[in-house]
Amino acid sequence: MKVLLVEDEQKIAGFMSAGLKEQGFVVEHCDNGIDGYDRASAGSFDVIVLDIMLPGRDGLSILKSLRKSGNVTPIILLTARNELDDRIEGLSMGADDYLAKPFFVEELIARVMALLRRVSGERQNVLAVGELRLDRISREVTWYGQSVDLTGREFNLVEYLMRSPGRVLTRTQILEHVWDYDFDPSTNVVDVCIQRIRKKMASIGVDAGGESPIESVRGVGYRFRKLA
Ligand code: CA
Numbered sequence: 001m002k003v004l005l006v007e008d009e010q011k012i013a014g015f016m017s018a019g020l021k022e023q024g025f026v027v028e029h030c031d032n033g034i035d036g037y038d039r040a041s042a043g044s045f046d047v048i049v050l051d052i053m054l055p056g057r058d059g060l061s062i063l064k065s066l067r068k069s070g071n072v073t074p075i076i077l078l079t080a081r082n083e084l085d086d087r088i089e090g091l092s093m094g095a096d097d098y099l100a101k102p103f104f105v106e107e108l109i110a111r112v113m114a115l116l117r118r119v120s121g122e123r124q125n126v127l128a129v130g131e132l133r134l135d136r137i138s139r140e141v142t143w144y145g146q147s148v149d150l151t152g153r154e155f156n157l158v159e160y161l162m163r164s165p166g167r168v169l170t171r172t173q174i175l176e177h178v179w180d181y182d183f184d185p186s187t188n189v190v191d192v193c194i195q196r197i198r199k200k201m202a203s204i205g206v207d208a209g210g211e212s213p214i215e216s217v218r219g220v221g222y223r224f225r226k227l228a
Contacts, residue, residue, distance in 0.1 A: 001046040001116070002177065003047050003112065004049070008031045016049065036054065037066075040066055041069065047116065048066075048074070050075055063077070074115045078099055116136070129225075131227070132162070156178045157194070161174075168217045168221055170221040175189070
């Protein structure tokens with residue numbers, strides 16, 4: 001799952017980013033409000049962690065514009081202790097939660113997880129396509145009922161493909177979504193990662209008719225098969 005972190009204080013951003021990555025999240029960080037808004041409105045994030053006091057553009061104004069444009073990505077606001085009015089205003093503008101600074105990174109992670117669980121009514125936490133099941137919260141993947149032991153990156157890649165069965169996703173789209181920095185599009189990290197996933201699924205030894213659910217589309221990218 002992908003988190004956008006909009007926070008100008010490098011130290012705070014650094015520890016939040018490290019803590020979230022440890023939990024398997026892909027984290028993108030913006031250190032000002034202008035870039036923060038651009039990324040938030042352009043990218044597809046599962047959660048946005050948004051500081052209120054930011055250079056360029058403040059968090060409440062970003063929140064307001066996002067909601068006005070129909071963006072419903074869950075947002076956690078970061079506030080200073082004395083910004084009670086901002087918190088109330090933020091919640092009334094459509095923020096999903098807030099966290100007062102200073103906080104422990106464990107608290108942020110707990111809030112992010114709780115928020116993801118809460119929005120599970122709208123966005124399923126268990127994805128199932130054919131015999132492949134993926135639980136976004138427990139981060140477990142099973143194929144024909146057998147557990148597949150994936151790394152965080154492999155998990156995120158499978159999840160990304162599974163969200164749009166039948167749709168071709170380009171290597172660039174996959175890189176942007178699953179890797180948190182800009183790679184040279186000619187890199188083969190995506191292909192290598194797909195090969196590892198296929199190998200792990202094949203090694204379970206179930207009779208899947210010899211077909212991997214992840215199909216290569218020559219010269220373009222990959223597609224998750226629409227399985228019955
Ligand atoms: Ca700040």
